[in-house]
Amino acid sequence: MSVINSDGPAVPPMFEPEAESMPRERLAALQQERLRGLVSRLLAAGGLQAGRLAAAGVADGRDVRLGDLAGLPVTTKRDLWEHYPFGLLAVPRDQVVAVHGSSGTGGRPTLVAYSRADLALWARMCARALAAAGARPGSLIHNAYGYGLFTGGLGIHQGAIKLGATVVPASGGMTARQVRLIADLRPQILTCTPSYAIRLGEALAEAGLAPGDGLALTAGVFGAEPWTEQMRARIAELLGLRALDIYGLSEVIGPGVAAECLAAADGLHVNEDHFLVEALDPVTGEPVPDGTPGELTFSTLTKEALPLLRYRTGDIASLRRGHCPCGRTLVKMSKVTGRRDDMLVIRGVNVYPSEVERVLLGEPEVAPDYLLVVDEREGRRELIACCERRTGRPPGPGDGDGLAAALERGLHDALGLRVTVAVLPAGSVPRTEVGKAVRVARWTGGDPPVPGLAG
Ligand code: DLL
Numbered sequence: 001m002s003v004i005n006s007d008g009p010a011v012p013p014m015f016e017p018e019a020e021s022m023p024r025e026r027l028a029a030l031q032q033e034r035l036r037g038l039v040s041r042l043l044a045a046g047g048l049q050a051g052r053l054a055a056a057g058v059a060d061g062r063d064v065r066l067g068d069l070a071g072l073p074v075t076t077k078r079d080l081w082e083h084y085p086f087g088l089l090a091v092p093r094d095q096v097v098a099v100h101g102s103s104g105t106g107g108r109p110t111l112v113a114y115s116r117a118d119l120a121l122w123a124r125m126c127a128r129a130l131a132a133a134g135a136r137p138g139s140l141i142h143n144a145y146g147y148g149l150f151t152g153g154l155g156i157h158q159g160a161i162k163l164g165a166t167v168v169p170a171s172g173g174m175t176a177r178q179v180r181l182i183a184d185l186r187p188q189i190l191t192c193t194p195s196y197a198i199r200l201g202e203a204l205a206e207a208g209l210a211p212g213d214g215l216a217l218t219a220g221v222f223g224a225e226p227w228t229e230q231m232r233a234r235i236a237e238l239l240g241l242r243a244l245d246i247y248g249l250s251e252v253i254g255p256g257v258a259a260e261c262l263a264a265a266d267g268l269h270v271n272e273d274h275f276l277v278e279a280l281d282p283v284t285g286e287p288v289p290d291g292t293p294g295e296l297t298f299s300t301l302t303k304e305a306l307p308l309l310r311y312r313t314g315d316i317a318s319l320r321r322g323h324c325p326c327g328r329t330l331v332k333m334s335k336v337t338g339r340r341d342d343m344l345v346i347r348g349v350n351v352y353p354s355e356v357e358r359v360l361l362g363e364p365e366v367a368p369d370y371l372l373v374v375d376e377r378e379g380r381r382e383l384i385a386c387c388e389r390r391t392g393r394p395p396g397p398g399d400g401d402g403l404a405a406a407l408e409r410g411l412h413d414a415l416g417l418r419v420t421v422a423v424l425p426a427g428s429v430p431r432t433e434v435g436k437a438v439r440v441a442r443w444t445g446g447d448p449p450v451p452g453l454a455g
Helices: 024-045 048-055 066-071 077-082 116-132 151-163 175-185 194-206 229-239 353-361 400-415
Strands: 098-102 110-114 140-143 166-168 189-192 219-223 242-249 254-260 268-270 275-280 294-300 311-317 344-346 349-351 366-375 382-389 420-424 440-443
Touching (some): 024 048, 024 066, 024 294, 066 275, 098 151, 110 116, 116 151, 116 242, 116 254, 140 175, 151 166, 151 254, 175 194, 189 194, 194 219, 194 229, 194 366, 219 229, 242 311, 344 366, 344 382, 349 353
Parallel strands (some): 140 166, 382 420
Antiparallel strands (some): 242 254, 254 268, 275 294, 344 349, 366 382
């Protein structure tokens, strides 16, 4: 049953209201107690994190206060790589009931381990996210995140079951089959990457299925890659649903670390009763004030198999506290603007792909698929934004060149950087059917990474 609160909009019920709307002082007390438990478990397990804690002068978890967090040692992806596959386990190997992972940036796999209790926690976190999008027992959830080592498919799957919803394990790819399933089963909730939501939306439209006419989708829970407000508007238009963001990473648990609520849809509530969050200056490692973009850093307060203290994610976002019409008291993170290692440096200017996306998709004539080509041929370092004109729209004021020139001006104004825009024929920009969208390609010589891009 929906609740109408004083702010007006219908607010779907929370999956764990006591935890999600806990008064802040109680939450802080709970976090402190759990942080002490985490540090005690790490010290008892021995190994890398115990050694670092001892070096920092921490001999007993009971001595740690929440306010001391910034002085505790951090962990990074490198630590996971160097202790691959099971070097950071804090439970005996036979208590690990599942492993997951990601192909990861830099092509090196990251493997993570779950105890039975970790899997149960993960399911609850995903159930929270789905409930925040309006899913309830009996809701049909079409889950098009990939099933396998990737945490998206099985994480959302377990969350949907925990909630008591009906999950359709479509996994990624085989788009024609997905269209058929959506036409036949008429799900209310779609879960997949935002780039695949676009791909599915186009395929549904081609099959004659439109919002209100064959489609019954009310909300989508989209994540695993950065996406902008402009992309949100495109997805909503295409699929006739509320497009909500979900964030997570294998190292911390998978999807369900944070998720947006239907009531506000303007930032992701972090499940900070289990994942204590900080935003740090990526260079100095010092905490940044709320509202300032920083590197998200998580301490897994309750995880058993692979507990991590102050794990630096490389993801850049800002934190915000305060009232939310949904009633959750959990801190909000902004959309992730990019990863520290996704930042392009072009002639001394720092650019995140999402900043370019914002300008490109802010222009209604541009289709939602794009690729940024870093032209490094013969010592160059230029950025070329490859995009397409939206099909089925009446031609705008200019031809392809007019559109390109307008976008180049917009990019220059927004970024202070000259970017070449190539408006290519429909279908030129590669689409991602399975896995995460690739938004950047390097061009070091030979054929261009996108057919039709002039040399
Ligand atoms: O992508 C977990 C996930 C699955 C999240 C499904 C949401 C939905 P990994 O494969 O380990 O885990 O990749 C984690 O993906 O550090 C971010 O850089 C990026 N990422 C995840 N969610 C978002 C998001 C899953 N909503 C890495 N916005 C993270 C931006 C995201 N980036």
